[in-house]
Amino acid sequence: MIWGVNLEDTSKYIELIKNLLISSPLRKRLAESDNTPFKNLISQNLNKVMDSVEILEYKENEPLKIVILGEVKSGKSSLVNALLNKEISEVDVLEATSTIIEVFYNDEEYFRVSNDITKIGLDLDYLKKINIVDTPGLRSTTLKNEQTTLKYIENADLIMFVVDATHLGQEDIYDSLDYIASFNKPLIGIVNKCDLINDDKDEIREYINDEYGIYCEDLFMISSFLEYQDRISKNAKAEDRDIMLPTDKNLKEGFENLKRYINNVYNNYEGVKVNSVKSSIESIIHKEVINNYDYSKSISIIIDELKKYRKLLEHKVDYISTKMNFEIEDWVNRIFLSDEVEKIKNSIEDAEIYINEAYINSVISKKKEELDQIFFEEWIECLKEVSNEVDEDIKKYIENIEYRSELSEAPSFEINDEKINLNELLATVGTGAILGATSGGVISLYAAGVGTSAASITIGSALITYCPPLLIAGTISGALGKLIYDKIKNDQKSKELISDIEIFIKEIKSNVVGTLTEGYDNSSKEIVRTTEDIFKISKNISINDYEAEKLIEDIEVYVDDLKKYMNYCYV
CATH class of the missing domain: 1.20.120 (Four Helix Bundle (Hemerythrin (Met), subunit A))
Known part of the structure; x- marks a missing residue:
């Protein structure tokens, strides 16, 4: 089957992949027998894959989810405020409210906090096809926040990764990007707080392209704080003398380019949704391949060692x-x-x-x-x-x-060596x-x-x-x-x-x-x-040896079949 250009074809493809996964040799054995090596470990991994498929089934007709990620105090909250021209997220706090904020369309203003997730409904046309999610960061103060953030990443149609311009090149940024890339989601990079750096911005742009370009489809240099100050100043009273205005035209242009990028996403809703699902399925199949390949390889090693023993x-x-x-x-x-x-x-x-x-x-x-x-x-x-x-x-x-553990998932960047x-x-x-x-x-x-x-x-x-x-x-x-x-x-x-x-x-x-x-x-x-x-x-x-060898053989056939379906994702 070849990918179509509409959600109906996408829905059929999701169903096809789901049935293929259900019929895998490992899932069949787990369903029919308790006598499966490493049962608990492999069951967890396989269940995560099926959970990802179920998420795809429910998200086809939902608005696009733009998830904003980044390190603590990188300016994520001020970015949300600037994009919506409204103060939604708190700024200048260690982790804001330490909750996840999801902003969506509602004909009446709506506000509700439940399980550390703040849901805000606004009557903005901008939100009719797009939901914006502000997360407290991958390294949050609570494990629950981290786990919730991961669910939003998995369900995202576009990820905006925000980096503090005053902290470029830190190892934890690469670790986060490695991990985010494993979900194979459309990813753009936003270098925020560029008003705080005195270095040549062209050199900075060249540096971030070299360092982060492998992960990101596009990169934007902005100052969301100054941009938001600029927007609220237009409605400010005369006595509001503490309002700052942006002084760097390049940063202003960077933010406008970001807005145009998001508007293109908005106007191409169905195409973006289809591509998002395609990327998700590609990632799901890749993870399934890794899980099965890893399992069969591990069993082979142990069986060989048993024979040697x-x-x-x-x-x-x-x-x-x-x-x-x-x-x-x-x-x-x-x-x-x-x-x-x-x-x-x-x-x-x-x-x-x-x-x-x-x-x-x-x-x-x-x-x-x-x-x-x-x-x-x-x-x-x-x-x-x-x-x-x-x-x-x-x-x-x-x-x-020798490879870092984050790479056990499927990174989205390409390796040119055939x-x-x-x-x-x-x-x-x-x-x-x-x-x-x-x-x-x-x-x-x-x-x-x-x-x-x-x-x-x-x-x-x-x-x-x-x-x-x-x-x-x-x-x-x-x-x-x-x-x-x-x-x-x-x-x-x-x-x-x-x-x-x-x-x-x-x-x-x-x-x-x-x-x-x-x-x-x-x-x-x-x-x-x-x-x-x-x-x-x-x-x-x-x-026994025969059962193990038969299981390994069946997994190899299944993995080869999976790879064929993964290739269809590129058609």
């Missing part, structure tokens, strides 16, 4: 398995019951002391405690190492984002928002998951709670064991008994090696499985 853990399993096998076999082959056998050989009577279930179990249990300590210490270090490595990888993705894909460039900006939400190490979550005693619990005991090694059972029983025990109990001590004991111990060693090895291997597998689950929880990944 899995491989690192598998390598650690091999490492720990090799170490434990060595410790077990070395102990069994060199130490286990070796001294006891020598003592029995020297004194057959000692067989009764050492060859019994209680003693052998105590030897195995004591060694198993040592092996458990080695096993869990190795896993603790491995988990810390792997978790830190993966978290560092994720941090690098965030640290590599090789730059603005969507992809900007998508990397917001990725940190999602990846930043993946904080929370595996180690801490292990302990936290154990329960109320997590504050004092050790990682070793936490691991044991989750993944206890298999207990040794059946290693010293069986027919041969029973035979040996019976012989010793019946005092059947002979040289043949020593041979039987050696065979018995050999069998025990084999069973101990097999049982301990299998137990620690199973525990390692359980640790890997549990750690993977905890890793997913810590990174807010609650879907």
Whole structure:
């Protein structure tokens, strides 16, 4: 569909875009399943986009909204007074009344204050197609004022950004312009209080064109205070000797040019409204592209890190398995019951002391405690190492984002380099928002998951709670064991008994090696499985690899489709 030149075509296009947004893969998944990674974060972003569409639906037939923005004490209020030739906004106050003032047409004068918004109705033809909104500033004294101002920006058809001529070049001006530009609204710059500067005004004009021209369709140098003084002086009484008159013809001309600009907006109401909606839809689509691109990119990063995490853990399993096998076999082959056998050989009577279930179990249990300590210490270090490595990888993705956060929205100025894909460039900006939400190490979550005693619990005991090694059972029983025990109990001590004991111990060693090895291997597998689950929880990944890859694929198709519709906005 191509943009028409009337509001009827615009209305159809809004409906088309709305239906396209509703059918997005992410919105469908959020509607159908609670099992969506970063659900709360992405839901907020997607809901903001839909809210913007709904605002467009209601504003088509409303008067044009001209929103006046700027830093505190930049002369916004005196500008409103001068434009309407009437004292509407207070001047020379820190933030005026610290409210937003909206002036609109009404056949009878109307004044009402509600929720820090002052609404004034005036019987002025000038206001029949235009509403003027005076805001207290983007950096207001109250958060509520800031939030309300943002809503007015989103609903604006034209933004007039007022700069104090005595404070040009401040960093906060650029920050504000960056942010305002993200809404892709028609924006003009007004350099106010130019009567207070003594520098060459042509040089000032060249400077502001260089500095702010990238953001603004047009720039005007004025003194709204002197202009208003000039206007009220025409109705002033003779005794009003404190009224000042403008002395700079260039400033007078600048204000007249501004008035002509606004009159052109007034006379071209429908065209301006259509272009305003076009710009808004372009911004909405761009934000939708960024949200989806950012989401899929973040999920891809986390899934890739999960795969890497899995491989690192598998390598650690091999490492720990090799170490434990060595410790077990070395102990069994060199130490286990070796001294006891020598003592029995020297004194057959000692067989009764050492060859019994209680003693052998105590030897195995004591060694198993040592092996458990080695096993869990190795896993603790491995988990810390792997978790830190993966978290560092994720941090690098965030640290590599060098663009200012304001640019995560769609600025309206153009980038001439055709090789730059603005969507992809900007998508990397917001990725940190999602990846930043993946904080929370595996180690801490292990302990936290154990329960109320997590504050004092050790990682070793936490691991044991989750993944206890298999207990040794059946290693010293069986027919041969029973035979040996019976012989010793019946005092059947002979040289043949020593041979039987050696065979018995050999069998025990084999069973101990097999049982301990299998137990620690199973525990390692359980640790890997549990750690993977905890890793997913810590990174807010609650879907399997296939689901994630399918979602990413669907989002990519959707984003490509969105870009096509965004291109229509330029036709």
